[in-house]
Amino acid sequence: MAFRRDGFLSRVSAVIQSISRLQRFVAVTVGVCGAVGQCAAADSIAAYSAPKDPPALTQVAAQAPAPGVQNGAPPIGWTTPAGWTELPATVIRIGNFLVPGEGGKKAEVAISSFPGAVGTEFDNVNRWRREIGLEPIQPDGISSKSMTVAGLEGKLYEFAGESENTVVGSLPREGRTWFFKLRGDKNVVDAAKPAFLEFLKTIHFNGSDAPIDQAAPVAKEAGEPDWTVPANWEPTPAGSMILKSFSVTGEGGQKAKITVSTFPGKVGGVLSNVNRWRAQLGLGPISAAELPGVTEPLPAAGAEAILVCINNTNMPAGHASSLIAAMAPREASTWFYKLSGDSRVVAREKEAFVKFVASVRYHEP
Amino acid sequence: MITRFVHFFGSLRLTLVCLGLALVLVFAGTLAQVHLGLYVVQSEFFRSFFIYWKPAGTHWQIPIFPGGWLIGTALLMNLLAAHIVRFHFSRRKLGLLIVHAGLLLLLGGFFISEILQVESQMRLEIGETKSYAEDSRRNELVVIDVTDPDRDNVVAVPESRLEQGGEIRPEGLPFSLRVKRYLPNSQPAGPMSGAGEKIKAANGVGQRMLFSPAPVVSRMDDENKPAAWIEIAAGQEVIGNWTVSTWLTKRPWCIALTEQFGALGIAVNAPQSFTWRGRNYVIALRPTRYYKPYTITLLEFKHDVYAGTDVPSNFSSKVHLRDPARGEDRDVVIRMNSPLRYGGETYYQASFEPGDRVSILQVVHNPAAMVPYVSCSLIIVGLMAQFFTHLLAFVRRRARPPAPASARLRPLVHAELMNDA
Numbered sequence: 001m002a003f004r005r006d007g008f009l010s011r012v013s014a015v016i017q018s019i020s021r022l023q024r025f026v027a028v029t030v031g032v033c034g035a036v037g038q039c040a041a042a043d044s045i046a047a048y049s050a051p052k053d054p055p056a057l058t059q060v061a062a063q064a065p066a067p068g069v070q071n072g073a074p075p076i077g078w079t080t081p082a083g084w085t086e087l088p089a090t091v092i093r094i095g096n097f098l099v100p101g102e103g104g105k106k107a108e109v110a111i112s113s114f115p116g117a118v119g120t121e122f123d124n125v126n127r128w129r130r131e132i133g134l135e136p137i138q139p140d141g142i143s144s145k146s147m148t149v150a151g152l153e154g155k156l157y158e159f160a161g162e163s164e165n166t167v168v169g170s171l172p173r174e175g176r177t178w179f180f181k182l183r184g185d186k187n188v189v190d191a192a193k194p195a196f197l198e199f200l201k202t203i204h205f206n207g208s209d210a211p212i213d214q215a216a217p218v219a220k221e222a223g224e225p226d227w228t229v230p231a232n233w234e235p236t237p238a239g240s241m242i243l244k245s246f247s248v249t250g251e252g253g254q255k256a257k258i259t260v261s262t263f264p265g266k267v268g269g270v271l272s273n274v275n276r277w278r279a280q281l282g283l284g285p286i287s288a289a290e291l292p293g294v295t296e297p298l299p300a301a302g303a304e305a306i307l308v309c310i311n312n313t314n315m316p317a318g319h320a321s322s323l324i325a326a327m328a329p330r331e332a333s334t335w336f337y338k339l340s341g342d343s344r345v346v347a348r349e350k351e352a353f354v355k356f357v358a359s360v361r362y363h364e365p
Numbered sequence: 366m367i368t369r370f371v372h373f374f375g376s377l378r379l380t381l382v383c384l385g386l387a388l389v390l391v392f393a394g395t396l397a398q399v400h401l402g403l404y405v406v407q408s409e410f411f412r413s414f415f416i417y418w419k420p421a422g423t424h425w426q427i428p429i430f431p432g433g434w435l436i437g438t439a440l441l442m443n444l445l446a447a448h449i450v451r452f453h454f455s456r457r458k459l460g461l462l463i464v465h466a467g468l469l470l471l472l473g474g475f476f477i478s479e480i481l482q483v484e485s486q487m488r489l490e491i492g493e494t495k496s497y498a499e500d501s502r503r504n505e506l507v508v509i510d511v512t513d514p515d516r517d518n519v520v521a522v523p524e525s526r527l528e529q530g531g532e533i534r535p536e537g538l539p540f541s542l543r544v545k546r547y548l549p550n551s552q553p554a555g556p557m558s559g560a561g562e563k564i565k566a567a568n569g570v571g572q573r574m575l576f577s578p579a580p581v582v583s584r585m586d587d588e589n590k591p592a593a594w595i596e597i598a599a600g601q602e603v604i605g606n607w608t609v610s611t612w613l614t615k616r617p618w619c620i621a622l623t624e625q626f627g628a629l630g631i632a633v634n635a636p637q638s639f640t641w642r643g644r645n646y647v648i649a650l651r652p653t654r655y656y657k658p659y660t661i662t663l664l665e666f667k668h669d670v671y672a673g674t675d676v677p678s679n680f681s682s683k684v685h686l687r688d689p690a691r692g693e694d695r696d697v698v699i700r701m702n703s704p705l706r707y708g709g710e711t712y713y714q715a716s717f718e719p720g721d722r723v724s725i726l727q728v729v730h731n732p733a734a735m736v737p738y739v740s741c742s743l744i745i746v747g748l749m750a751q752f753f754t755h756l757l758a759f760v761r762r763r764a765r766p767p768a769p770a771s772a773r774l775r776p777l778v779h780a781e782l783m784n785d786a
Contacts, residue, residue: 046521047537050656051496052511268552268579275561285561 076111076178079202081195084109099184099192107184107192109199113176121170125157128168131183132161147171149180149203165189169200225335228359230352233258248341248349256320256341256349258356267334270295270327274308277325280340281312300358301328301337307354311343322346326357335360374439374446383440386431393430402583404502412479414438441472457758460751467743474736482731485655486715488616489663489684490723496660498728499652504591504611507651508538512644523653527593540599540641545606551576551592553612553622564594564608569637569648571608574622590618593650599641607637609650655730659688659708664696666724668717680714682724699726 076094080086087096095111121144126136147156147169154171167189169180180203182189182196224243229235233246236257244260267273274294275285286294298305305328312321322343328335337360339346339353373379394410401409410416411433417426431439444465454462485498506527510518520535522542528549533542546564554563554577563575576592592610596603612618613633622633636647665683670676681700686693686707699705705712711734715727 044523045526045533045535046519047535048519048521048656049516050519050654052515052517266579266582268577272552272561272577272579279561 076113077204078111078199081199084195084199095180099182099188099195101185101188101191105185105188107182107188109192109196110181110183111178112181113178121155124170128157128166128181129159132159132164132166134159134161147197147200149178149200150205154178160186167193167196173205225363226361227356230349230356233352233356248345250342250345250348252344254342254345256322256339256345258349258353259338259340260335261338262333262335266329267336270306273325273327273336274310277308277310277323277338281310281320281323282314283310283312298326298328298354298357300354301326301360302330304329305357307357309350313343324350324353326354328357328360330362335362371446371450374442375448375450376443377447379439379443380447383436383443387433387436387440390430390433390436405583437472437476441469444469444472457754460747460749460754463747463750464744465747467740467747470736470743471740474733474740477733477736478731481733482729483655485653485728485730487661487712487726487728488723489661489682489726491663491666494660494662496658497654497656498726499654501652502588503653504650505653506542506593506595506609507647507649508535508542508597509647509649510644511638511647521653524591524650527591540597540604543596543598544593545596546594548576548578548592550579550581550589551610551612552579552590564592566594566606566608568605568639569607570613570633570635571637574608574613574633576608576610576612590615591650595648597639597641597648604641605639607639607648609637609648611650611652613637614649614651655728657708657710658690659686659693661686661712661726663724666717666721668721680717680724682714682726684712684726 078095080097083100085098085100087098094113095109097109099107099109101107121142122139125142129136142157144155144157147154149169149171150173152171152173154169156167156169159166159168163186164184165186166181166183168182171178171180180196180200182192229246230248233248236245236247243262246258248256248258250256268276271286271288271291274291278285294310295306295308298307305326307324307326310323310325314321320340320342323338323340324346325339326337328337337353337357339349390410394406397410398406409432413432414435415428415432416430418429419426448465452458452462483500485500487495487498489495504524506522506524508520508522518537520537522533522535526533527544527547530544530547533544535542548564551564554561554575561577563577564571565575566572571594579590581589590611592608592612594606594608596606598604612622619633637649638645638647640646662685663682664685667679667681667683668677669679669681671678679701681698683696683698684705685696686705688694688708693707697705699712699714701714704714709730709732711729711731713727713729714724716725717723718725
């Protein structure tokens with residue numbers, strides 16, 4: 001009996017010692033984990049001194065010529081009116097001027113150039129209106145005068161805000177759109193307007209600026225694909241975000257355009273792009289649940305490719321009222337094909353458009 | 366009660382259950398990668414204590430399966446408890462002790478690696494010198510005082526801090542940063558591109574280059590491009606507000622944008638700068654940088670292919686390592702299976718860009734990098750010790766001279782005699 005009691009006590013003692021060792025171990029482990037955790041909590045704000053980055057792409061890009069500048073010489077020239085101060089060009093402004101007024105008030109004149117049409121007239125007008133605090137207007141409320149710059153026909157718009165006015169000229173030339181904008185204090189703009197109009201007459205272009213479009217192609221991630229273009233589609237100058245552009249004319253002279261573009265990644269996915277297209281036709285967004293009702297798979301263009309048709313017959317004259325778009329996700333990019341314009345032309349060209357999209361053969365990177 | 370607790374953790378049954386759960390976890394995690402991607406699976410399945418089910422439309426998180434950390438911790442405790450309960454030191458068990466010490470070290474080292482390992486990439490063009498590597502997943506908002514002609518003073522705010530929004534007052538800056546909007550993933554948008562929310566800044570490239578929210582992605586072949594709208598203010602005085610995004614700073618996105626946005630593109634990756642009280646600053650959201658006290662210059666990149674094919678046979682980068690503090694000034698060739706180990710970091714040949722002018726090195730900083738080697742060595746030594754202990758005992762038994770036949774018979778005779786007695 002005594003032997004059994006000794007055994008029991010010794011086992012209890014051993015267990016207690018074991019627990020004691022276990023506690024020591026747990027304490028040490030927790031301590032080590034805590035210390036390691038503290039070290040790992042390096043996700044905090046840091047301040048340090050670092051060597052300057054060597055000249056790399058960022059600096060090279062910053063030193064790159066302003067848009068429209070080729071071989072060091074701007075493709076456009078002018079005569080600066082007296083009293084205006086010519087400021088250094090920026091990456092956006094090829095021409096940049098300060099127009100001083102009385103009492104320290106001022107206005108600015110900017111010359112800029114962008115590939116393509118840079119949106120519709122409706123978009124641009126409302127952008128200019130928003131800049132000076134005016135409410136957007138409907139397409140039928142837009143008014144403009146014609147202007148002539150360097151022998152080319154353009155449009156001149158005027159907007160009067162509460163404290164600021166804008167006078168802006170828009171001039172399409174060789175696939176680009178040039179903007180000449182006088183904007184600033186009401187009184188200064190009104191006083192400077194005659195000089196601005198005279199200034200526009202002094203504008204001249206130095207040679208062709210068409211190569212700029214070619215210098216800004218869409219990503220060549222997979223190279224330009226091969227495709228079969230329908231015979232009645234005419235190539236048109238592509239914009240900065242457009243790889244290829246075509247136009248097609250209906251029997252009554254109505255137009256529709258076809259564009260091809262590509263962007264890296266998923267570009268927001270199907271829903272956001274469908275809603276983007278709907279917004280372009282003045283329609284509200286739809287939910288993810290409604291998506292299957294408006295899209296259809298387009299297996300000929302890829303496993304995940306979809307086709308979407310959007311119509312809005314209430315669009316004002318001169319605006320696209322119908323749109324058919326195909327979206328073809330690839331490994332690292334997404335390709336977009338869009339047919340938009342007059343609904344009769346779009347309906348007529350739908351079959352050819354689908355065939356065109358199905359004919360695309362991408363080159364492997 | 367405590368005894369039962371210790372015995373429970375020391376039981377072989379727990380070992381088997383943990384190993385079984387680990388098998389299921391690895392299988393389920395592998396399948397889940399198809400939809401969730403590697404990084405989400407790593408964080409939700411393996412770097413967590415539980416896998417949670419989140420019912421749609423609620424904020425509930427219901428644990429449905431043990432995660433990698435819980436199984437690993439249970440196995441660690443199991444091994445320790447087994448030792449505490451059962452272990453009695455003897456020379457014959459020395460090998461087993463060493464094997465188990467190796468296993469413990471392996472688990473502990475894995476834990477340390479999990480927490481402290483940092484992986485980054487160094488992208489080098491031929492002739493380019495760099496003293497930093499960039500994280501391929503983490504980003505930071507930096508405000509850099511570039512006034513000093515020799516060095517920059519950098520204040521780096523991790524992207525995780527931007528998620529919280531609000532005002533940030535970093536030490537070392539004479540102004541505060543207000544996060545007006547943060548988009549974990551974004552897409553560039555023009556002023557005329559449809560409706561929906563867009564970030565538009567009053568200063569910098571964000572005046573014309575707008576960003577709209579995009580769904581967060583988790584696939585391996587895609588990545589989030591965050592954007593933030595940051596206002597900088599000194600007290601009541603607002604200095605300005607800028608849009609920052611990795612779209613503007615990280616390859617290949619900034620290059621793609623430069624190409625795609627044509628005239629606007631030229632400004633895409635130009636620094637966004639401003640001046641405040643006579644000092645010049647640059648603001649950007651860029652991949653998190655890890656600076657080194659030494660520089661690496663890419664001298665040459667080789668991309669060999671098997672003769673007559675386009676199949677790559679070897680990639681190698683000849684780099685020049687320069688560390689004045691330690692007197693290092695030498696050329697090193699980094700090959701696919703021959704990394705450069707220097708300053709606690711390992712440089713592997715990871716990738717390259719088309720044209721063979723850009724080499725991408727994977728930089729791994731792991732304070733516990735040697736632990737697996739040490740622990741595996743311990744396990745080998747332990748197994749050998751255990752094997753040879755038994756072998757020696759066996760050989761000794763075999764080498765013992767056989768007892769004489771009379772000696773072997775004597776007890777039997779004695780027993781027989783006793784039986785008869």
